[in-house]
Amino acid sequence: MSKRHSVKHKIDRRLGENIWGRPKSPLNDRAYGPGQHGQRRKGKLSDYGLQLRAKQKLKGYYGSVTEKAFKRLYTEAARVKGDTGENLIGLLERRLDAVIYRAKFVPTVFAARQFVSHGHILVNGKRVNIPSYQVKVGDKIELREKSKQLAIVLEATQLAERDVPDYIEVDHNKMTATYARIPALSDVPYPVQMEPNLVVEFYSR
Template sequence: MSKRIAAKHKIDRRMGENIWGRPKSPVNRREYGPGQHGQRRKGKLSDFGVQLRAKQKLKGYYGSIGEKQFHKVYVEASRLKGDTGANLIGLLERRLDAVVYRAKFVPTIFAARQFVSHGHVKVNGKRVNIASYLVKVGDVVEVKEASRQMLLVLEAQQLAERDVPDYIELDANKLAARFARVPELNEVPYPVQMEPNLVVEYYSR
């Protein structure tokens, strides 16, 4: 599990966007970056800067995945047939922590990573505690019966700010979700625009 030192809210402010669509995001009040000189950082970015920003935003959205692990996902995406950017999004959405988050078993992607690593999740009836585990089409992800009354889980189900996407078939009563298909970029419910093509350009330099 990657260790993140920066506060989650600072990612929003550094990017100038509400990456997770949270009502309490500081960007809703202050669009400039954090720190003493935050209001003066509005200079035009170079092509490299734009690509770097796109990579940081995508990494941040999925719980600030470590650079080594994120590059590994890119390499795998580049080996697959088809568009590398689309493959990259498909692999990220297949991560177990991402599926747990999409199914609204927990309120945030950061909570999803911790929830998985603490052993609260099963895949096809077997406990899996690796957040980066890649779910296959048809796999069923469920919350362990002993964990279904956790306050975190109960609170997540009441969240109105996001819906479960169509590529995940949810059984809300059993807290089980079937990964129906690998989504296209336009199917993924990002609160802000993600640009995987720029991430591909960044790594292709």
């Protein structure tokens, strides 16, 4: 199983943005990168640098996605008819761990991966423990009965810092969610601007 070795706050500081919109992000107090050279003025990025940064930001946002898995999603997005950038966002938002995070069953995308891996989630009544599982429109996602009263779940549902997007229908009383539709980029509540078009350019080089 892939592990995230970097500290979440360091990801924010390295990218120079509070990519999850967390109130406790160090960028709220120190809007510069980590390390002794973090406060130095940065030069202008090349086109390649901008594309790489866009890819790192989008991949980093979903927390658990490895480079190999992310490249696979891009290849699938390019194969399907339509705008490749929009298709990529749709595929990322169909990941089971992303849906669990969007439904506010857990507080972070990192917790979502662990939550799914530990077998707390049912999809259409069957247990699924693969975070990258692709949810389909109409699928019903729910917490296992013994998982509904976990402290992490109860705390997450009360988070005021983010709302459930309208492409996921959630009942927090029953701890169920239905994937209503595949979102467009403009539907996804990213706290910062994501540029999937630059990601497409990066892989198209």
